Amino acid sequence: MDEYKFPEDCQYTEEDEWVRDEGQHVRVGITDYAQCQLGDVVFIELPEVGATLSKGASFGTIESVKAVSDLFAPLSGVVVEVNEELVEAPEKINESCYGEGWILVVEPEDPSDVASLMGAAAYREHVDGRDH
Amino acid sequence: MVEFAGFDMPVDFGSILDEHRAVRESAGLFDVSHMGQIFVRGDGANETAEALVSCRVDSLQEGQVRYGLLCNEQGGVVDDVTIYRDAADALMFCVNAANIDKDREWMQAHVRGGARVEDESTETALLALQGPRSATLLASLCDSPGPDGLGRFRFGHFRVAGIESRISRTGYTGADGFEIYLPAAQALAAYEALLEKGAGEGLRPTGLGARDTLRLEAAMPLYGHELDDTTSPLEAGLGRFVKRDRGGFIGSEAIEARAAQGFERQLVGLEITGRGIAREGYSLVADGNPVGTVTSGAPSPTLGHPIALGYVTPDRAEPGTELEVEVRGRRVGTRVVETPFVKPAKAEKKTR
Secondary structure, three states, X not given: OOOOOOOOOOEEOOOOEEEEEEOOEEEEEEOHHHHHHHOOEEEEEOOOOOOEEOXXXXXXXXXXXXXXXXXXXXXXXXEEEEOXXXXXXXXXXXXXXXXXXXXXXXXXXXHHHHHHOEOHHHHHHHHHHHOO | OEEEOOEEEOOOOOOHHHHHHHHHHOEEEEEOOOOEEEEEEOOOHHHHHHHHEOOOOOOOOOOEEEEEEEEOOOOOEEEEEEEEEEEOOEEEEEEOHHHHHHHHHHHHHOOOOOOEEEEOOOOEEEEEEEOOOHHHHHHOOOXXXXXXXXXXXXXXXXXXXXXXXXXXXXXXXXXXXXXXXXXXXXXXXXXXXXXXXXXXXXXXXXXXXXXXXXXXXOOOOOEOOOEOOOOOOOXXXXXXXXXXXXXOOOOHHHHHHHHHHOOOOXXXXXXXOOOOOOOOOOEEEEOOEEEEEEEEEEEOOOOOOEEEEEEEOHHHOOOOOEEEEEEOXXXXXXXXXXXXXXXXXXXXXXXX
């Protein structure tokens, strides 16, 4: 599984999103594994700032050349920032999924939700189990 | 990797967009060995083929390839195929992978005279070398005169890296290019020789994903999407591959009867003018009313906006007609346009 990146400073969901704790807020994106599976990202539909996310519910869609996928909220909260640059340059998700390709900044309803997500090692195992 | 017709097929080798551009700008190499090759040989081969396909076979010369449709008695499409004239009494049909068994059985059931239907799909591999640099690249691996001298829709026998092959100047991308039929056991050697030779020329291995976006830009139908057992070739816009003046093939009467009644739908090209991508199965709407369905859709890497093929009622089929497509509950603007979306490169049209 050396081909995918699993940064230690993120928590992960089974739906292949990452969450990075930034104090009051968390930043959300899709994982390296997810962007590899999708291939070239060509379109993304994002929520508005102020939208309420409900853990596990779809908050948007991401499209590659070949398919459409839902984006699922890793935790409940309110959207405080949206990466508008992705509208014009969705390929940033392929180029830098943990950096410039971030998707949302969210104010969690319950900050302890972050700790309940998978750590890097657990997520790596989750991906490994699925890839075979 | 995806499983398709019993083969493990790569959707991409990293990036569909990069692979697509390689075929438009230099060259791409597809392994499409899943395609089927069914031969009709012996006494009655011509009569059999003439009865089976929508296009003329009597005028097909040795060394020539033609696109046509196998139709059923209701005038629907059993498969779309290319037909190669090997000899006065021998023809090869290249057929879609998912239809090999159905086609072979259909062909066997309609044999005329003493013709034999022989399925050589398993032992035959097929590589498609596509893109503007294909001719030079392929010639560099063959003795002279090489396949670069072939006109469009012509074929011959050549040795590629020493391997005996049937090569036609045909393809499914709208680019200049070749299809190379060779014994399955030697296909890997030829594949590797081509990739090695082309590495410095921009040649890339290309997968099913790019094959689909390329054929969509060329507005070539894909069986199971634009065509099926109920589709009339005429509503699919394939009338130029139907010998309507001669008839005499299975389904010809039904095709004419349906044409006389008028069609309920017509295949059109669509460009998406709003924000969103039309995908297979999405509804097409005009003035709030359903008027059709998308059969294939994807972003066009060449044009930079999404395109689609779909069936609409004939009154909405005129280029310039504004429609909407329902993209997951949202209506997105789309316009009927002329096809192909991307015109074939100039050099490849001269000898057709």
